[in-house]
Amino acid sequence: MPPVANIHHGQAGPSTFDKLKMGAMMGGTVGCILGFMYGTINIFRYGAGTNGVMRTLGQYMAGSGATFGFFMGVGSVIRTDVADPEIREMYLQAQRRPIIWRSHQAWRRD
Amino acid sequence: MDHGRDPCPWVILNDFGGAFAMGCIGGSIWHGIKGFRNSPYGERRIGAITAVKMRAPVLGGNFGVWGGLFSSFDCAVKGVRQKEDPWNAIIAGAFTGGSLAVRGGYKAIRNGAIGCAVLLAVIEGVGIGMGKMFEGGTKLEMPQPPPGMEEKAM
Numbered sequence: 001m002p003p004v005a006n007i008h009h010g011q012a013g014p015s016t017f018d019k020l021k022m023g024a025m026m027g028g029t030v031g032c033i034l035g036f037m038y039g040t041i042n043i044f045r046y047g048a049g050t051n052g053v054m055r056t057l058g059q060y061m062a063g064s065g066a067t068f069g070f071f072m073g074v075g076s077v078i079r080t081d082v083a084d085p086e087i088r089e090m091y092l093q094a095q096r097r098p099i100i101w102r103s104h105q106a107w108r109r110d
Numbered sequence: 111m112d113h114g115r116d117p118c119p120w121v122i123l124n125d126f127g128g129a130f131a132m133g134c135i136g137g138s139i140w141h142g143i144k145g146f147r148n149s150p151y152g153e154r155r156i157g158a159i160t161a162v163k164m165r166a167p168v169l170g171g172n173f174g175v176w177g178g179l180f181s182s183f184d185c186a187v188k189g190v191r192q193k194e195d196p197w198n199a200i201i202a203g204a205f206t207g208g209s210l211a212v213r214g215g216y217k218a219i220r221n222g223a224i225g226c227a228v229l230l231a232v233i234e235g236v237g238i239g240m241g242k243m244f245e246g247g248t249k250l251e252m253p254q255p256p257p258g259m260e261e262k263a264m
Binding site for chain 1: 128129131132133135136139140228229232233236237240244
């Protein structure tokens with residue numbers, strides 16, 4: 001898809017890579033916060049081990065931040081449609097429409 | 111992610127499939143690297159492939175169960191409360207965590223529910239924060255929406 005194609009459509013959505021970055025950033029933030037909470041709880045419960053408090057906490061935060069960021073990045077990419085609205089419309093047109101039958105006389109409410 | 115989502119009963123299917131695919135793809139990369147690194151030299155490629163084949167679908171299934179259950183509970187909570195706010199997701203997360211831990215007894219249910227509710231609360235909070243952050247950048251080019259449209263756009 002040429003990058004020029006979006007111009008006359010007015011506003012174009014963010015690209016797939018933008019979505020990947022956004023999802024990874026959001027997941028990283030969530031993971032850091034969760035790692036902070038989980039790490040704090042675990043340090044209070046079981047002690048910090050040989051590494052010291054700050055290092056253990058940092059390991060928790062970095063580990064869960066990386067995991068969450070990775071999976072949220074993947075998730076936001078696969079839930080992204082094509083940024084070009086025309087191609088997206090073509091894709092939607094290519095899907096089969098559902099066939100809806102009128103229900104039998106006996107099942108109708110009215 | 112943010113383009114118009116399906117109406118409620120159908121969004122469950124959508125979320126279930128999305129979560130399953132997310133787990134499968136993410137698990138393929140994850141266990142591919144892990145299987146590669148944990149195999150002895152000479153068997154690294156076959157080790158990676160074996161690990162992916164064994165573990166990625168399982169991870170996808172776990173993700174899918176979580177996502178589908180969460181989406182079902184989300185729809186149910188929306189239907190009961192008749193409101194659209196972050197509490198929907200938090201309550202649905204608590205139900206999800208509780209029902210996934212239901213075989214572990216009362217304490218496991220409680221811990222799972224609290225854990226998942228906290229997880230969803232953090233996700234919702236970060237989502238709101240990031241929405242506000244990105245809104246500041248796009249506001250310049252967007253025309254001002256007529257008043258009263260903000261609630262419907264949520």
